[in-house]
Amino acid sequence: MTALLLLISAVVIQKMALILILFVVTLGIAAYSTYGERKVAAFMQDRLGPDRAGPFGILQPIADGIKMFTKEDFIPRESNRMLFILGPGIFIFVALMTSAVIPWGTVFTGFGLHVDLQVTDVNIGILYVMGFVSLGVYGIMIGGWASNNKYSLFGAIRASSQMISYELAMGLSIIAIVMLSGTLSLRGIAEGQAGAWWGIIPQWNIFVQPLGFLIFFVCALAETNRAPFDLPECETELVGGYHTEYSAMKLGFFLFAEYINMFVSSAVISTVYFGGYNFPGIDAGWLWGLMGPVVLFAKTFFFIFVFMWIRWTLPRFRYDQLMHLGWKVLIPLAILNMVLTGGGSLLFGQ
Amino acid sequence: MAQYIFLTLALLTVITALLMVFSKNPVHSVLYLILTFFAIAGQYVLLNAQFLAVVHIIVYAGAIMVLFLFVLMLLNLNEDSEPQKSSRWKIGAGITSGLLLVTLVGALKGSIQLQVPESSNPSVGLVENLGKVLFTDFVVPFEIAGILFLAAMVGAVMVGKRDLKV
Numbered sequence: 001m002t003a004l005l006l007l008i009s010a011v012v013i014q015k016m017a018l019i020l021i022l023f024v025v026t027l028g029i030a031a032y033s034t035y036g037e038r039k040v041a042a043f044m045q046d047r048l049g050p051d052r053a054g055p056f057g058i059l060q061p062i063a064d065g066i067k068m069f070t071k072e073d074f075i076p077r078e079s080n081r082m083l084f085i086l087g088p089g090i091f092i093f094v095a096l097m098t099s100a101v102i103p104w105g106t107v108f109t110g111f112g113l114h115v116d117l118q119v120t121d122v123n124i125g126i127l128y129v130m131g132f133v134s135l136g137v138y139g140i141m142i143g144g145w146a147s148n149n150k151y152s153l154f155g156a157i158r159a160s161s162q163m164i165s166y167e168l169a170m171g172l173s174i175i176a177i178v179m180l181s182g183t184l185s186l187r188g189i190a191e192g193q194a195g196a197w198w199g200i201i202p203q204w205n206i207f208v209q210p211l212g213f214l215i216f217f218v219c220a221l222a223e224t225n226r227a228p229f230d231l232p233e234c235e236t237e238l239v240g241g242y243h244t245e246y247s248a249m250k251l252g253f254f255l256f257a258e259y260i261n262m263f264v265s266s267a268v269i270s271t272v273y274f275g276g277y278n279f280p281g282i283d284a285g286w287l288w289g290l291m292g293p294v295v296l297f298a299k300t301f302f303f304i305f306v307f308m309w310i311r312w313t314l315p316r317f318r319y320d321q322l323m324h325l326g327w328k329v330l331i332p333l334a335i336l337n338m339v340l341t342g343g344g345s346l347l348f349g350q
Numbered sequence: 351m352a353q354y355i356f357l358t359l360a361l362l363t364v365i366t367a368l369l370m371v372f373s374k375n376p377v378h379s380v381l382y383l384i385l386t387f388f389a390i391a392g393q394y395v396l397l398n399a400q401f402l403a404v405v406h407i408i409v410y411a412g413a414i415m416v417l418f419l420f421v422l423m424l425l426n427l428n429e430d431s432e433p434q435k436s437s438r439w440k441i442g443a444g445i446t447s448g449l450l451l452v453t454l455v456g457a458l459k460g461s462i463q464l465q466v467p468e469s470s471n472p473s474v475g476l477v478e479n480l481g482k483v484l485f486t487d488f489v490v491p492f493e494i495a496g497i498l499f500l501a502a503m504v505g506a507v508m509v510g511k512r513d514l515k516v
Contacts, residue, residue, distance in 0.1 A: 083381075123400065123477065124400050124404050124477060127408065131407045131408045134407075134411075134413065135411060135412055138384075138416075141416070141420075156423070157424070164413065164416060184477060
């Protein structure tokens with residue numbers, strides 16, 4: 001009995017530590033993504049970017065954070081006070097919750113230890129991600145409506161209709177992946193991509209699902225409200241979009257959650273389509289197994305960079321173009337991809 | 351342990367449902383209803399039906415309630431703009447819902463004699479078993495539901511078309 005309790009508490013402590021590490025790492029990466037974004041933008045526009053705070057401006061995110069915290073925190077008089085405060089809270093909470101099901105590395109067993117670098121391996125992991133993606137709308141909608149400002153409301157409504165529309169195509173592209181891997185668990189999907197064809201090409205889903213990846217990636221851009229899908233905060237039409245009335249750290253939460261979303265969706269893309277923590281030669285011994293998290297983070301950082309690259313390259317969509325792309329292009333393509341995947345796995349077996 | 355979690359969730363469900371009915375602001379009502387859905391999803395998890403819980407959240411909280419919120423925010427209803435209904439309507443609604451309550455209580459009264467099958471298999475609600483059951487024992491209702499959804503989708507497209515040439 002006491003042995004069992006000891007075992008349980010060991011697992012609980014391990015999971016608690018993992019959650020804490022993940023939380024801190026997520027916040028750190030989100031903070032340095034803002035710095036990275038400004039540096040990438042500067043590079044693309046042939047500027048220098050932030051270079052005052054510390055060497056190469058490396059302390060810039062900390063300076064930004066201090067600025068956000070110490071600014072005047074203003075709540076409009078005619079707003080719905082409670083919901084106005086609740087909005088950014090919900091948004092950042094939902095953004096932080098999604099990373100709980102991502103497997104960061106192989107299960108390590110040895111030396112009397114059992115280390116599982118995943119907060120929880122629910123057997124419906126990918127649906128959990130979809131569920132929290134669909135809840136992300138609430139923070140924006142509540143915040144935008146509670147501001148009692150027409151530009152905020154327009155921004156909130158644009159954001160939510162965009163997110164609802166692109167969720168569908170995202171879900172349909174995920175179905176093809178589930179058909180191939182035969183599991184909804186993210187751990188299972190990652191494990192299914194281990195190994196290589198003919199010893200050279202890694203068995204990643206991207207090579208069997210290129211169309212699905214494209215659809216998923218475009219939808220991820222739309223879900224995170226990143227350019228070219230950043231209509232909800234389109235300055236030229238809507239002042240600041242759904243966060244027009246926000247100031248200080250409440251605004252900081254909205255902006256910060258966008259970077260958290262970017263990090264988490266990059267991690268999900270890497271896990272689902274690019275083999276997760278797998279890389280050629282991971283089976284060559286347990287020491288290489290420890291490289292798994294490093295590889296996954298490298299893939300994730302690459303996708304964060306692609307997100308930024310796209311933002312500073314492409315102009316913004318018009319609203320009807322956005323809806324046309326979502327409903328009349330991506331959804332039919334996703335259904336076609338599903339049919340092709342089903343036919344393919346029927347013809348060629350598993 | 352599971353019993354305490356169940357009681358907490360049940361209490362939460364009832365309280366948020368009551369708050370949903372009694373709050374004056376329709377937007378608050380919708381938000382309380384979302385909390386109710388979460389509490390019910392928690393009950394599904396207690397019954398080992400993780401798939402059902404997540405689908406419940408995605409469909410109800412993630413899609414249907416967003417549309418509700420959409421409409422309410424666009425109309426911006428509040429106490430001033432809402433037309434005051436006469437007390438005749440209120441009495442009628444009270445009697446109707448009271449009758450429904452009597453029916454429900456009557457239906458639940460006999461539930462003590464009901465034999466609840468104690469499932470020996472804890473993984474009965476997991477997605478593998480659900481899929482197997484849906485495609486073997488309940489395949490006909492499942493397919494009929496699919497056709498119903500298709501009909502609803504086609505109907506929505508037809509209604510949405512502005513100038514329909516028949």
